[in-house]
Amino acid sequence: MTPDGSGKPLCGVITVKLGLVIDLDTCVGCHACAVACKEWNDGSPVSGPLSDYQPFGAEPSGVWFNRVRHYEVGDYPASKTINFPMSCMHCADADCVTVCPTGASYKREDGIVLVDQDKCMGCNLCAWACPYGARELDRSSGTMKKCTLCVDRINDERLPEEERQPACVLACPTHARFFGDFDDPDSQVSRLTAERGGFGLLPELGFAPVNRYLPPREPKPLTGLEDARSLLERGLASLASPLIRR
Amino acid sequence: MMMYHSWDSQNAWLRQILSRNFLYMNRATAGASGLADDDWVWVESHHGRIRCQLKTMEGCEPHTVWTWNAVGRQRGTSGLAEDASEATAGFLLNHLISELLPASGARRFTNSDPVTGQAAWFDLRVRVRKCAPDETGIQPTFSAAKRRPDDDGSRPDVLHWTRGE
Numbered sequence: 394m395t396p397d398g399s400g401k402p403l404c405g406v407i408t409v410k411l412g413l414v415i416d417l418d419t420c421v422g423c424h425a426c427a428v429a430c431k432e433w434n435d436g437s438p439v440s441g442p443l444s445d446y447q448p449f450g451a452e453p454s455g456v457w458f459n460r461v462r463h464y465e466v467g468d469y470p471a472s473k474t475i476n477f478p479m480s481c482m483h484c485a486d487a488d489c490v491t492v493c494p495t496g497a498s499y500k501r502e503d504g505i506v507l508v509d510q511d512k513c514m515g516c517n518l519c520a521w522a523c524p525y526g527a528r529e530l531d532r533s534s535g536t537m538k539k540c541t542l543c544v545d546r547i548n549d550e551r552l553p554e555e556e557r558q559p560a561c562v563l564a565c566p567t568h569a570r571f572f573g574d575f576d577d578p579d580s581q582v583s584r585l586t587a588e589r590g591g592f593g594l595l596p597e598l599g600f601a602p603v604n605r606y607l608p609p610r611e612p613k614p615l616t617g618l619e620d621a622r623s624l625l626e627r628g629l630a631s632l633a634s635p636l637i638r639r
Numbered sequence: 640m641m642m643y644h645s646w647d648s649q650n651a652w653l654r655q656i657l658s659r660n661f662l663y664m665n666r667a668t669a670g671a672s673g674l675a676d677d678d679w680v681w682v683e684s685h686h687g688r689i690r691c692q693l694k695t696m697e698g699c700e701p702h703t704v705w706t707w708n709a710v711g712r713q714r715g716t717s718g719l720a721e722d723a724s725e726a727t728a729g730f731l732l733n734h735l736i737s738e739l740l741p742a743s744g745a746r747r748f749t750n751s752d753p754v755t756g757q758a759a760w761f762d763l764r765v766r767v768r769k770c771a772p773d774e775t776g777i778q779p780t781f782s783a784a785k786r787r788p789d790d791d792g793s794r795p796d797v798l799h800w801t802r803g804e
């Protein structure tokens with residue numbers, strides 16, 4: 394117990410813990426978040442260019458802060474596609490920061506993990522330390538880059554308040570992404586995590602990742618399916634037959 | 640779900656997400672036909688045939704094959720290098736599909752959905768055959784598109800964008 398009875402340490406108090414919630418139930422794997430991320434961050438004062446290699450050639454590749462993978466779970470006909478966007482988890486216990494020999498990698502009081510481009514020497518140690526593959530070495534600048542949680546958007550008072558959110562969150566057409574403060578139990582991200590059983594990736598590694606994923610919902614068993622189907626088929630047939638008789 | 644981005648533009652970023660396509664087939668159907676991931680296959684219809692590379696998946700109806708169409712490009716188009724994967728590995732189903740429905744009487748109808756007018760690309764019967772070991776590479780192929788006079792064919796190795804002040 395700490396002196397104020399809260400259980401929280403009194404010195405070095407972190408009162409804000411910013412991160413993302415990603416809903417694996419509604420994500421359709423469109424990559425709009427990844428493209429919007431690259432659009433906002435490319436050439437930004439925080440990270441500089443996000444270089445592209447062989448952009449028009451045989452094997453195009455480049456620096457992205459957010460990548461969407463696609464997995465299949467189960468066998469036909471009970472198979473399901475899971476789309477899985479991944480970016481930096483802004484871990485509470487981030488080895489990427491502690492291994493950095495130049496002090497370029499650091500964690501802010503609001504929880505955001507950043508790389509100071511002027512101090513980074515591109516040694517790659519942090520990329521080896523990160524179990525989530527979130528760090529991207531820019532071969533062109535020779536420095537490490539990563540998700541900034543759009544640090545240059547979220548507090549910018551020149552933006553309308555509803556736009557002070559990461560580019561990926563604003564872009565998602567299915568509203569599968571949410572941004573907020575996990576230290577506030579009443580925030581949308583905290584409530585969603587509690588209600589939907591949100592989980593962090595690879596907790597056993599001890600990095601204490603902040604981002605949370607909402608699991609796909611169990612499909613509800615359909616009742617009266619046959620009735621509905623025959624009704625629909627009869628309805629469609631009577632609607633379509635005058636149209637397609639030609 | 641990512642392909643709708645690229646209908647018109649295999650641009651520098653979108654083509655990092657998808658710069659070639661495969662023919663997708665139900666995994667059990669493929670197994671029963673002696674087909675496996677990355678096999679080269681002939682796909683034949685009443686109208687034509689193409690050669691392309693196969694991927695198997697669970698989430699596909701057993702008697703249906705599909706692809707992300709509109710990735711394939713003629714060499715030298717869309718501002719891409721001549722060895723771009725869109726031209727060397729990407730393919731189109733267009734060669735299999737007739738513009739017109741079979742003749743019935745004097746009038747010919749377009750092969751399109753009667754309600755929306757969309758090209759009717761959902762009801763074509765095809766045969767899929769494994770290629771002989773020496774049959775690799777997409778078919779058909781075409782000669783490279785003619786370049787604009789101001790295009791020397793070179794493309795940058797690296798792109799970086801900086802924000803204007």
Ligand code: SF4
Binds near residue numbers: 482489522523526528
């Ligand atoms: S996800 Fe990787 S880069 Fe991000 S804070 Fe955790 S260890 Fe560091």
Ligand code: SF4
Binds near residue numbers: 434459540561
């Ligand atoms: S928070 Fe910003 S930097 Fe991070 S993935 Fe989203 S758009 Fe990219």
Ligand code: SF4
Binds near residue numbers: 422461478568
């Ligand atoms: S934009 Fe939304 S739906 Fe599309 S891949 Fe990203 S999280 Fe998923």
